[in-house]
Amino acid sequence: MPEIRLLASGIGFTEGPLWTSDGRLLVTSVSRGQVLELDHRTGAVVRRIETGGGPNGLAADEHGRVWVAQNGGSVRRSSSRRAAAPGLQTLLGDTVLDAVGTGLRAPNDLVCGPDGRIWFTDPGSPHEEGPGQVYAYDPRGGGLEVLADGIDFPNGLAFDLDGVQLFVAATRERRLLRYRWDGRALRRAGVFAELPGGPDGLAFDAEGRLYAALPDADQIAVTDADGGPLTPIRFPEGTFPTNLCFAGPARDTLVVTAAKGGRVLALDDVANGPRHLVPAASRSFEARRA
Secondary structure, eight states, X not given: OXXXXXXXXXXXXXXXXXEOXXXXXXXXXXXXXXXXXXXXXXXXXXXXXXXXXXEEEEEEOTTOOEEEEEOOOOOSSOOTTTTOOSEEEEEETTEXXXXXXXXXXXXXXXXXXXXXXXXXXXXXXXXXXXXXXXXXEOTTTOOEEEEEEEESSEEEEEEOTTXXXXXEEETTXXXXXXXXXXXXXXXXXXXXXXXXXXXXXXXXXXXXXXXXXXXXXXXXXXXXXXXXXEEEEEOOTTOOEEEEEEESTTSOEEEEEETTTTEXXXXXXXXXXXXXXXXXXXXXXXXXXX
């Protein structure tokens, strides 16, 4: 198993790692209301962006814009944006723009979909009862659509490499759910995998293997393309891995956010992650609706 390398620590409840198309490593500090840019080699904090509330997941669209799933939680330290409401935000340099928020409870994770929309989960607070939803937001027209409902705390989500199947972490069910996107509707395709812990963040590698962070099991579960279990990546007890991404110029470093100690961990030469974003520009939402 690759050696677990400490990249950063003491930066709050870490979540949402993202390797951008221009070679930057970003993570969120949910408890401090910040998005942080880290040097991917040394872990040094290059930039802190105050978002307020509780920034959770991060994603980039086909234009390279960074989106934030804002759960609206309270910030535990001074922040110029303390009153952020639940919704989506975009980052423009150090400027934070609120994109959508009406009617949302606590967006958790997000991804740029094959139709160019921003797909995200809205499970509500961990203390709330009742099902959560998967939404898609169209940044071109501002439309917001519920695509899946009735999921017990939907958390991380990821499209496969072809942009046809969507996988959603159902945390309380300890399952990965699979859906099929036909360009018009999202159809449930059953349970993809049963896991030994509640799944959080998800990521695919270039070979189609799916990696799922299991905070309460202190491991990363790895499954093959059919949902079969592969050798997991195990961490010391109490690590609480929340999310993950493939980073570095070759996309062969697995970056894992670990809430215990506000850490960011790195595992080198794990596998190669996808080389590019889902080609949303060639399969636009408007073209698929026509």
